[in-house]
Amino acid sequence: MIKNTNNKFLFLILIGVVLIISLVFxxxxxxxxxxxxxxxxxxxxxPYKAFxxxxxxxxxxxxxxxxxxxxxxxxxxxxxxxxxxxLIDKNVENIFAIYKEGNIYKFLADASPQEKVQHDExxxxxxxxxxxxxxxxxTKKTQIIIQEFTTVKNIGITILYxxxxxxxxxxxxFVDFTIQTLKSIENIVDLIKxxxxxxxxxxxxxxxxxxxxxxxxxxxxxxxxxxxxxxxYNRNFLEDIIVTFDYKNYAVALFDIDFFKKINDTYGHKAGxxxxxxFAKVLKLSFRKGExxxxxxxxxxxxxxxxxxxxNKYFAINAIQRALGRIRNYPFKIDSQVIxxxxxxxxxxxxxxxxxxxxxxxxxxxxxxxxxxxxxxxMEIYExxxxxxxxxxxxxxxxxxxxxxHYQPVLDLKTQKVLYFESLVRLKDNGNLIxxxxxxxxxxxxxxxxxxxxxxxxxxxxxxxxxxxxxxSINLSPSDLINDSTVEYLLSLKEEMIKRLKLEVIETEExxxxxxxxxxxxxxxxxxxxxxxxxxxxxxxxxxxILKLDIDYVKIDANLIKTILENKKSEELVKAVTEFCKxxxxxxxxxxxxxxxxxxxxxxxxxxYGQGYxxxxxxxxxxxxxxxxxxx
Amino acid sequence: xxxxLTFVFIMTFALINIVFAIDKAKLLExxxxxxxxxxxxxxxxxxxxxxKFHEYEKKEYENFSEFKITNCQLADIxxxxxxxxxxxxxxxxxALDYISFKNCQNCIGAFYxxxxxxxxxxxxxxxxxxxxxxxxxxxxxxxxxxxxQK
Numbered sequence: 001m002i003k004n005t006n007n008k009f010l011f012l013i014l015i016g017v018v019l020i021i022s023l024v025f026x027x028x029x030x031x032x033x034x035x036x037x038x039x040x041x042x043x044x045x046x047p048y049k050a051f052x053x054x055x056x057x058x059x060x061x062x063x064x065x066x067x068x069x070x071x072x073x074x075x076x077x078x079x080x081x082x083x084x085x086x087l088i089d090k091n092v093e094n095i096f097a098i099y100k101e102g103n104i105y106k107f108l109a110d111a112s113p114q115e116k117v118q119h120d121e122x123x124x125x126x127x128x129x130x131x132x133x134x135x136x137x138x139t140k141k142t143q144i145i146i147q148e149f150t151t152v153k154n155i156g157i158t159i160l161y162x163x164x165x166x167x168x169x170x171x172x173x174f175v176d177f178t179i180q181t182l183k184s185i186e187n188i189v190d191l192i193k194x195x196x197x198x199x200x201x202x203x204x205x206x207x208x209x210x211x212x213x214x215x216x217x218x219x220x221x222x223x224x225x226x227x228x229x230x231x232x233y234n235r236n237f238l239e240d241i242i243v244t245f246d247y248k249n250y251a252v253a254l255f256d257i258d259f260f261k262k263i264n265d266t267y268g269h270k271a272g273x274x275x276x277x278x279f280a281k282v283l284k285l286s287f288r289k290g291e292x293x294x295x296x297x298x299x300x301x302x303x304x305x306x307x308x309x310x311x312n313k314y315f316a317i318n319a320i321q322r323a324l325g326r327i328r329n330y331p332f333k334i335d336s337q338v339i340x341x342x343x344x345x346x347x348x349x350x351x352x353x354x355x356x357x358x359x360x361x362x363x364x365x366x367x368x369x370x371x372x373x374x375x376x377x378x379m380e381i382y383e384x385x386x387x388x389x390x391x392x393x394x395x396x397x398x399x400x401x402x403x404x405x406h407y408q409p410v411l412d413l414k415t416q417k418v419l420y421f422e423s424l425v426r427l428k429d430n431g432n433l434i435x436x437x438x439x440x441x442x443x444x445x446x447x448x449x450x451x452x453x454x455x456x457x458x459x460x461x462x463x464x465x466x467x468x469x470x471x472x473s474i475n476l477s478p479s480d481l482i483n484d485s486t487v488e489y490l491l492s493l494k495e496e497m498i499k500r501l502k503l504e505v506i507e508t509e510e511x512x513x514x515x516x517x518x519x520x521x522x523x524x525x526x527x528x529x530x531x532x533x534x535x536x537x538x539x540x541x542x543x544x545x546i547l548k549l550d551i552d553y554v555k556i557d558a559n560l561i562k563t564i565l566e567n568k569k570s571e572e573l574v575k576a577v578t579e580f581c582k583x584x585x586x587x588x589x590x591x592x593x594x595x596x597x598x599x600x601x602x603x604x605x606x607x608x609y610g611q612g613y614x615x616x617x618x619x620x621x622x623x624x625x626x627x628x629x630x631x632x
Numbered sequence: 633x634x635x636x637l638t639f640v641f642i643m644t645f646a647l648i649n650i651v652f653a654i655d656k657a658k659l660l661e662x663x664x665x666x667x668x669x670x671x672x673x674x675x676x677x678x679x680x681x682x683x684k685f686h687e688y689e690k691k692e693y694e695n696f697s698e699f700k701i702t703n704c705q706l707a708d709i710x711x712x713x714x715x716x717x718x719x720x721x722x723x724x725x726x727a728l729d730y731i732s733f734k735n736c737q738n739c740i741g742a743f744y745x746x747x748x749x750x751x752x753x754x755x756x757x758x759x760x761x762x763x764x765x766x767x768x769x770x771x772x773x774x775x776x777x778x779x780x781q782k
Contacts, residue, residue: 094748096747101779102779112747115746117746117747120781121781122751122753122780122781123746123747123749123751124746124749124751124752124753124773125749126749126750150660152748152749152750153657153745153748155747155748155749174747176747
C-alpha cells in the first residue's frame with residue numbers, strides 16, 4: 001500500500017515536471033527568443049543611433065538649419081550625404097533621408113552605395129513604415145523595424161531616425177541593414193534557442209534520471225527491508241533505523257517460537273517456512289498496523305516494537321498476552337495436519353532508561369532467555385531495581401500456583417458466631433509470604449490481575465469443598481467485574497458454592513465502564529451471590545451500588561471505625577450509615593475492630609457484625625479449624 | 633566518383649532553390665502588376681501589350697497573369713520597360729522601371745523598386761488624358777506631374 005502510494009506520488013511528480021517543461025517551451029521560449037532578438041538588434045543599432053544623433057547636431061549647428069527649406073539646400077544635402085556615407089559598412093544596404101511634402105515623401109539625400117536616387121524623387125514607404133513614420137513625428141524617437149520578407153527586397157532591419165530641427169522632425173533618416181544582418185542575428189538567436197533547448201532537455205533528462213533512480217532506490221531499499229518469506233521487516237531495516245529510531249516511546253518484545261527446531265527436523269524446512277509465515281501473520285493480526293513494528297530478528301525470533309500508551313504503562317504487556325493467546329489457539333497447518341504452537345517472549349518496558357535501541361533489545365533478550373529457562377510458553381519482563389515485586393516474578397508465582405489465602409472472620413456481634421471468613425491473598429516465594437500491598441499495585445490493569453482473581457476463586461472453591469460448613473468471601477475489583485471470563489466463571493459455579501461464596505466489591509480503582517460493572521453485579525446477584533460493599537463511605541461508587549443494586553452487606557469504612565472513639569463526626573456518620581442500613585434491610589459490618597472500646601461503641605450504635613484484629617488477624621483457615629474456641 | 637555525384641547532387645539542389653526563389657519574387661511582382669492593370673482597365677481579362685519584353689517574360693505573364701497578351705494596336709493597356717529615349721503612346725501605357733517611367737511622356741503610371749521597396753506611381757494628368765478612373769485603394773498613389781518631376 002505504501003509502495004503504491006509512493007509510486008503514484010513519483011508518477012505525479014514526473015507528470016508535473018513534464019508539464020512545467022512543456023509550459024517553459026510553450027510560453028517562455030518564444031518570449032526569450034523575442035527578447036534575445038530585440039536585445040541583439042538594439043546592440044547592433046546603438047552605435048548607428050549615436051552617430052546619427054551627432055550628424056543631426058553637426059548639420060544643424062554648422063549650417064544654422066531652421067527649417068526643411070534650409071535642409072534642402074544643395075550644400076547641406078551634400079554634407080548630409082557625406083556624413084551619412086561614413087555609416088556605410090558591409091551590413092548596411094541603404095542609407096538615405098526623406099522629407100514630407102504634403103502627403104508625399106521625397107528623397108532628401110541618399111548615401112547608399114548603390115542605386116543612388118536623385119533628390120526630390122517621390123518615395124512610397126511600405127504600409128508598416130508609414131505607420132512608424134507617423135509615430136516618429138509624434139514621439140520624436142528613433143524606431144526599428146524588422147522588415148517582412150514579402151514586402152521588401154534584401155532588407156532585414158531598418159532604423160528610422162528622426163532628424164530634428166528646433167526639436168521638430170524635419171526629415172527621417174533610413175538605415176537599411178541587409179537581410180544577412182537579420183539572418184546573422186536570427187542565427188545567434190537560433191543558437192541561443194538551441195542551447196536553451198539542449199539545457200532544458202538535459203535538465204529534463206537529468207530530473208527524469210534522478211526520479212527514476214530514486215524510484216528504483218526506494219523499490220530496492222523496500223525490497224531489502226522486507227523479509228521475503230514472512231513479509232515483515234528484516235534486520236536490514238532494523239540496522240538502518242537503529243540510530244534514528246525513537247525507541248523510548250516503544251516497548252521491546254522478542255518472540256521466539258518454542259521448539260521450532262523440532263518442527264524443522266520433523267517436518268522439514270518447507271514446513272518450517274510455512275510455520276514462520278503463519279506465525280508472522282498471527283503477529284501482524286495481534287499488533288497495531290502503522291503503530292507497532294514487527295521485525296524478523298533471527299531464524300524463528302521476531303522483534304516487536306510496541307508503541308507505548310501514555311495512560312497505561314502495561315498496554316504492551318496486555319497486547320503481548322493477547323498475541324500469546326492467539327498463537328496458542330491458532331491452527332498452524334503443516335500440509336493438512338494442524339499443530340499447536342507456543343511462544344516465549346522477553347519484554348523490556350522501560351526503554352526510556354536505555355541509551356540505545358540495541359541496549360533495550362539486549363534487555364528483552366535477557367528476559368527471553370529467562371522465559372525459555374522457566375519452561376517456555378510464557379512472557380518474562382525485564383525489570384530492575386524495583387521496590388515492588390517484579391511483574392514477571394508475580395506472573396511466574398501466580399502461574400505456578402504459588403499463592404495462598406489467609407482468612408479473617410466476620411463475627412455476629414451479638415452471638416460471637418462467625419458469619420463468614422474474608423479471604424485475603426498472599427504470594428509464596430521460597431517460603432516467604434508476599435503481601436498484597438507489594439504486588440496488587442504492580443499488576444493493576446494487567447491481564448495478570450484477572451489471572452490472580454481466577455486463582456483466588458479456585459483456591460477458595462477448594463476450601464469450600466473441603467469444609468462444607470464454611471462460608472468465605474472474596475474481594476472483586478471493578479476490573480474483575482468487567483472481565484467477562486471472571487464473571488462467566490463465577491456464574492458457572494454450582495448453586496451450593498454460590499450460596500457459600502460471598503462477593504466483596506472493593507472500590508480501589510477508577511472505573512471506566514461503570515454500567516458494565518453494575519450489569520454484571522446484577523447478574524451475579526440474580527444467580528444467588530450475596531454481595532458486600534467494602535469500605536462503604538470511602539467513595540462515590542458505593543452509593544451508586546446501594547441505589548442500583550440489592551446489596552446484602554455493607555462494610556463500614558475502616559477509617560470511620562478507627563476514629564470512632566475520638567471523632568464525633570465519625571461516630572455520627574457510622575450511626576447514620578447503620579440507621580440507613582437498618583431501614584433498607586442491609587446488614588452492617590464494622591471493619592478495623594481493634595479493641596474492646598471500639599467493639600462496645602459499635603454495639604452501642606447498633607452495628608450487627610464486626611471484623612478486626614480484636615477478634616483475629618488474618619491466618620490460614622486450618623488454624624481457625626484447629627482452634628475449637630471459634631464458633632464456626 | 634562518389635564525391636562527384638555528391639557535388640552534382642548538391643549543385644542541382646542549390647540551382648533548383650535559386651530558380652524557385654527567383655520565380656517566387658517574380659510571381660509576386662506579376663501579381664501586383666496584374667492587380668493594378670485590372671483595376672486601371674476595369675476588366676477582368678484585359679488585353680495587354682508587353683512592350684520591349686523578352687520572350688520568356690511574355691511567357692511568364694501568359695502563364696501567371698489574367699492578361700490576354702496581344703499586340704499594341706489591340707491592347708487595352710501597354711506595359712513598357714527598357715525605354716531609354718523619350719516616347720509617347722496612343723494608348724494608356726504603364727512603366728515597369730523608373731527610366732521608362734521618366735522617358736514615357738504619357739505613361740499613366742509605373743511600378744518599380746526603390747531601396748528594396750515596391751513603388752507605385754499614378755500620374756493624375758495622364759489618367760485624365762485617357763479618362764481612367766482610379767479606385768480607392770490606388771488613390772493614395774496618384775500624384776501630379778509636378779510632384780513626380782515629369
